[in-house]
Amino acid sequence: MSLSTPVSRRALRHTRAIDVQAFARDDGLWDLDARITDIKVNDTTLASGVRPGGSPLHDLSLRITVDLHLNIVDAEAVSDSVPYPGFCNTIGPAYKALIGLNLMRNFRFEVKQRLAGIAGCTHISELAQILPTAAVQAFANDVWSTHDAASPGAESTQQKPFQLDKCHALRTDGGAVAQFYPRWAVKPVPV
Numbered sequence: 001m002s003l004s005t006p007v008s009r010r011a012l013r014h015t016r017a018i019d020v021q022a023f024a025r026d027d028g029l030w031d032l033d034a035r036i037t038d039i040k041v042n043d044t045t046l047a048s049g050v051r052p053g054g055s056p057l058h059d060l061s062l063r064i065t066v067d068l069h070l071n072i073v074d075a076e077a078v079s080d081s082v083p084y085p086g087f088c089n090t091i092g093p094a095y096k097a098l099i100g101l102n103l104m105r106n107f108r109f110e111v112k113q114r115l116a117g118i119a120g121c122t123h124i125s126e127l128a129q130i131l132p133t134a135a136v137q138a139f140a141n142d143v144w145s146t147h148d149a150a151s152p153g154a155e156s157t158q159q160k161p162f163q164l165d166k167c168h169a170l171r172t173d174g175g176a177v178a179q180f181y182p183r184w185a186v187k188p189v190p191v
Helices: 092-098 107-115 122-128 131-139 175-180
Strands: 014-024 030-040 044-046 049-051 056-066 072-081
Touching (some): 014 131, 030 122, 092 107, 107 122, 107 131
16 A cells, blocks of 8 residues: 555655664674665755755764664764764764663663753764664564464474564454464453
8 A cells, every 4th residue: 555646746855765774793793774864856055055956965874783682782873964064973973872772671762861952963863763673673583583483383482472562463462463373362351
């Protein structure tokens, strides 16, 4: 299913692209490389000068390195295109403040606490906010099993698959779990 057809003619003015790639490293750690770009179609006049249409206003990258428990062991941020060169692109070292955090334990709150306002870059901090779910997707089937241990060919375990009860579709009292993870299905509670 795709979005509905627009009700009016429209003209593209701005594109924001976010890309996250996850890499398993030879040393057992994982790198999550995230990048955000903002590109205007037309020339844009900024206080720092004119930015030609089609060239990035922002081209910012954040890499975090995590262990198998999603603890951040290293972090690096770079700003390749910024609206205020010599100023915006000096914030990278501040993102070392992410080291020691765990992506699944109050991470988004901690990013706001440590890097809000003048302590960080709005766009890099926003980029950091999507890393927990990107890491979960990266770890699924590579680090964590996502199938029901009762399924044919699955190893025997007593541990509920990690993704159950983490979203609407995979609620243990719902139809998807009843069909695909029957061992973990529970009867819905009458309302």
